[in-house]
Amino acid sequence: MSGVDRWEVRHDLYEDVEVEAEDRLRAIIAAAKVWGVRWLPIAQECRTKKLGPAKEAEGYGKTGAV
Numbered sequence: 001m002s003g004v005d006r007w008e009v010r011h012d013l014y015e016d017v018e019v020e021a022e023d024r025l026r027a028i029i030a031a032a033k034v035w036g037v038r039w040l041p042i043a044q045e046c047r048t049k050k051l052g053p054a055k056e057a058e059g060y061g062k063t064g065a066v
Helices: 024-035
Strands: 005-011 014-021 047-053 063-065
Touching: 005 024, 014 024, 024 047
Parallel strands: none
Antiparallel strands: 005 014, 005 047, 014 063
8 A cells, every 4th residue: 555645636627626546547536625525526627736744644634725
């Protein structure tokens, strides 16, 4: 099992967000929750960037606007 990383997720229709997730797909799912939309219809249009390891292990799932 890999560690939790910090990800930046972008989509043309929504504000950029940073989330903590184990992988790209989970980062997109977390971003969709922030945006209040279903993740599947927007997944292909999302752009992601891994920012590095999450600062705190207990922070898994934390999200916020960039």
